[in-house]
Amino acid sequence: MTEPESEGMVAQESLRHTYLQAIGVQSWLPRGALPHAAPSAPWVETFTWPPTQRFEQWEDAFEDTSEVPAAEQPVLPVTPSVNAPRGVSRALESLQGMFAPEGTPSQKVLESTPPALSETTPSASALDMSYQPEPVAPLQNPLAERYPEPQFSLVLMTLGELLIVDSLPPQGRQSFSPAHIRFVSALARSLGVQGYDINPIHHHWPAFVGSALNQGPDEALRSVRRLLGNMLKSQEIKRVLLLGEASAQWILEQPEPLDSLRGLRFSLRAGVAAVSSHSVTALLRIPELKAELWADLQPLLATRT
Structure with missing residues (x-):
């Protein structure tokens, strides 16, 4: 695998880890050879997470702000370095809008807010929820006792x-x-x-x-x-x-x-x-x-x- 292809794989894997981290999923990659397992691609050895070396120019996007109360966290547009992969930049922008606190003027949040129900739209309480499926009657099979395993x-x-x-x-x-x-x-x-x-x-x-x-x-x-x-x-x-x-x-x-x-x-x-x-x-x-x-x-x- 050439060096540009290896860099592309690292960027793609970084994008995947960005999404996984946002939804609370921790992903793992093998760091060494496993018995009876297929060999890993060369780019796996150079991949690190969180990115501390390859993406130092935009590592501030991954800073941990969990100690700051949610109400005090400013919602600022993420402007990664021009050298950051394009896919990772788009991922950070979309994640910022998805997880921004309520009441922020983020355009992403406004676009994802569902429209209010019109006056003609019936509410859930007004729907008829009384329907229940009829129970299926048990099968009357006089052959069951004689042929428990029919052939x-x-x-x-x-x-x-x-x-x-x-x-x-x-x-x-x-x-x-x-x-x-x-x-x-x-x-x-x-x-x-x-x-x-x-x-x-x-x-x-x-x-x-x-x-x-x-x-x-x-x-x-x-x-x-x-x-x-x-x-x-x-x-x-x-x-x-x-x-x-x-x-x-x-x-x-x-x-x-x-x-x-x-x-x-x-x-x-x-x-x-x-x-x-x-x-x-x-x-x-x-x-x-x-x-x-x-x-x-x-x-x-x-x-x-």
């Missing part, structure tokens, strides 16, 4: 008026394979829905890795509610098919096992019927379950439009 993987697919939510094994976050897509396409045709592209939307829980984040059952249920609400709002969904235990429990918010929920007709909202059955993974591995699936689909076939 599940859902796949959501919209095909016209039909919404299919499948459950994947959460271990390893298995992907939705082409075999799964072919089975869902055939299942939709059996329900009278065809001609739609299948675009699976995955929803894994926990959503993130890390113990610092709250990923308990309440947050899991809120995430499912939010996702389902957005899909029902943006689509003309009339029928919902829930495949697998995780899908049935977290969509219907029921802690019962899948065998207790299969084949029953539920209403997610007005005009939206839902039934549950086995997951696509189970149906692909155990073809004998297809007969039970067909029996479970009957309430949705009865509501076909």
Whole structure:
């Protein structure tokens, strides 16, 4: 670093210390080499504070007048030497105006004084301070006791008026394979829905890795509610098919096992019927379950439009 650059760094650091001193903050710089620390810049060795050598020509600006009562301290314009750095001079002038005693004719103080409130401006006492935010009701989550640390993987697919939510094994976050897509396409045709592209939307829980984040059952249920609400709002969904235990429990918010929920007709909202059955993974591995699936689909076939 050249000598002019070093002098510029010293002046900049002096300006910073001037502001810090004005607000009561004491700053420190290393005076020697620290173990395992990066080496300091060369200008650090020549920097001193308060400036007693490099800025002797305007050191009177830093004289301590704390022993003189505030009322007796004269407020005089600071006129540092022409050799003082320009940034430090501006800092001293601004600080003089900021911290001048009340009643002084300092132009800086007059400029920083806020204008008086007009007669039409309502006072703080006249404002309506009676509003209080409504308390948030605790979440009613029947799944919290059964799943204190929930883990599940859902796949959501919209095909016209039909919404299919499948459950994947959460271990390893298995992907939705082409075999799964072919089975869902055939299942939709059996329900009278065809001609739609299948675009699976995955929803894994926990959503993130890390113990610092709250990923308990309440947050899991809120995430499912939010996702389902957005899909029902943006689509003309009339029928919902829930495949697998995780899908049935977290969509219907029921802690019962899948065998207790299969084949029953539920209403997610007005005009939206839902039934549950086995997951696509189970149906692909155990073809004998297809007969039970067909029996479970009957309430949705009865509501076909």
